[in-house]
Amino acid sequence: MANKKKRNNIITKKGNYYYRIRWYNEFGRQVECTVALNTKNKGKAKERGKVVAREVDDIKDGTLQRFQFENYFAFKNDGGTSKYIQKTLQVAISDYQKFRKSMVRPSTAQRDKVALKQFTEYVGYTKPVEELSYKDIEGANGLIQHLRSKGCTNVGINCSLRHVRIFFNWMYDKEKMIRQPIKFKLIPEGVQLYHYFNESETNEVYHYIDENGIDSFFQRCFYFYNHTGMRPIEPFVGELVGDWYLIPPELRKNKIPMQMQLNDELQSILLEMIAFRDTKLHCKDANVRVVDIFERTIMNIVRAIGFTGKKLTLYSFRHAYAIRRITITGSIHDVMREMGHSNPQTTMRYLRFPEQRRLDDFPSLKDYIEQRQYMPKNSIRGTKIRGTIYNDVNKLSRSSNS
Numbered sequence: 598m599a600n601k602k603k604r605n606n607i608i609t610k611k612g613n614y615y616y617r618i619r620w621y622n623e624f625g626r627q628v629e630c631t632v633a634l635n636t637k638n639k640g641k642a643k644e645r646g647k648v649v650a651r652e653v654d655d656i657k658d659g660t661l662q663r664f665q666f667e668n669y670f671a672f673k674n675d676g677g678t679s680k681y682i683q684k685t686l687q688v689a690i691s692d693y694q695k696f697r698k699s700m701v702r703p704s705t706a707q708r709d710k711v712a713l714k715q716f717t718e719y720v721g722y723t724k725p726v727e728e729l730s731y732k733d734i735e736g737a738n739g740l741i742q743h744l745r746s747k748g749c750t751n752v753g754i755n756c757s758l759r760h761v762r763i764f765f766n767w768m769y770d771k772e773k774m775i776r777q778p779i780k781f782k783l784i785p786e787g788v789q790l791y792h793y794f795n796e797s798e799t800n801e802v803y804h805y806i807d808e809n810g811i812d813s814f815f816q817r818c819f820y821f822y823n824h825t826g827m828r829p830i831e832p833f834v835g836e837l838v839g840d841w842y843l844i845p846p847e848l849r850k851n852k853i854p855m856q857m858q859l860n861d862e863l864q865s866i867l868l869e870m871i872a873f874r875d876t877k878l879h880c881k882d883a884n885v886r887v888v889d890i891f892e893r894t895i896m897n898i899v900r901a902i903g904f905t906g907k908k909l910t911l912y913s914f915r916h917a918y919a920i921r922r923i924t925i926t927g928s929i930h931d932v933m934r935e936m937g938h939s940n941p942q943t944t945m946r947y948l949r950f951p952e953q954r955r956l957d958d959f960p961s962l963k964d965y966i967e968q969r970q971y972m973p974k975n976s977i978r979g980t981k982i983r984g985t986i987y988n989d990v991n992k993l994s995r996s997s998n999s
């Protein structure tokens with residue numbers, strides 16, 4: 598059976614492109630309507646034809662009539678009134694960021710900004726949102742390939758895709774800027790191992806700070822992250838009540854509240870970090886800015902020392918804490934609770950490192966692990982919380998600032 602030739606609805610008249618619609622009315626008579634696409638460029642005509650094609654049913658039943666075309670289709674007028682088509686990506690993103698600002702944590706809003714900037718760098722700020730499609734993400738020249746060409750990992754790409762997906766859903770569900778949802782799949786991440794500072798590397802960081810005239814304040818900050826496992830932003834969003842540090846669920850990544858008991862040393866460092874933010878930074882996004890300072894500082898130190906084989910960041914102190922905790926307790930649920938993970942699979946990633954490797958990376962834990970082997974099951978699982986009882990166990994040799 599011969600393949601039926603696909604009808605081409607885009608036609609030309611005197612060099613101009615039109616979209617032609619033909620159908621039979623209730624009297625059996627053929628009716629024809631043409632929509633001028635206002636271009637002599639074939640590529641633009643195809644894109645505009647897709648916009649018209651979505652309105653064919655409304656044109657056929659009279660819901661959308663000829664006299665309305667000028668105001669309805671954005672490509673046919675300068676001002677226009679079509680709420681679906683008129684907004685460019687730049688305008689939509691601006692509206693979206695205003696909407697999100699009051700609903701998410703500053704760090705999430707910042708990640709939105711980064712992901713959408715990556716997207717607009719690829720598709721352009723002036724693209725009408727109605728012309729967006731899954732091809733802008735998954736296509737041969739889509740965002741995924743664009744990010745891969747810049748050296749992004751699959752995990753990093755998926756992080757950006759999640760933020761772009763939320764933006765697309767907002768345009769469709771909340772604002773009705775687009776006529777149909779834009780769906781795309783995340784890419785397989787494979788087995789991802791966390792990059793963490795081992796005991797030796799942590800000591801090298803402390804030593805480098807001492808030997809190169811870097812303010813010892815940063816050494817104390819890194820010590821704090823290493824012994825609490827906090828996310829970079831968390832020291833600046835909670836409240837110290839007595840010796841308990843509390844963060845309400847709405848200010849945490851997974852909406853899980855934090856209740857962490859800190860010893861005197863960690864309390865002192867926390868207050869010093871907050872004072873640094875308050876005296877050095879006077880802006881609305883001070884929390885984000887102070888984290889950026891810490892991040893740049895540790896990255897510069899890592900590059901200067903020349904660590905190879907893994908990507909170490911400020912977040913790597915959190916991973917180091919979790920590795921130590923999972924090694925000490927052997928309890929997924931305890932560590933999941935302490936880390937504020939909503940999914941146990943996230944915590945279980947730390948078990949992908951063989952225990953012997955963990956002990957090689959943190960030799961100060963060896964005696965403690967040997968003691969655990971002779972203790973009744975669950976006998977060590979009542980440990981209070983990060984940075985308290987484990988402070989002596991986890992403590993890495995430091996300089997005089999220890």
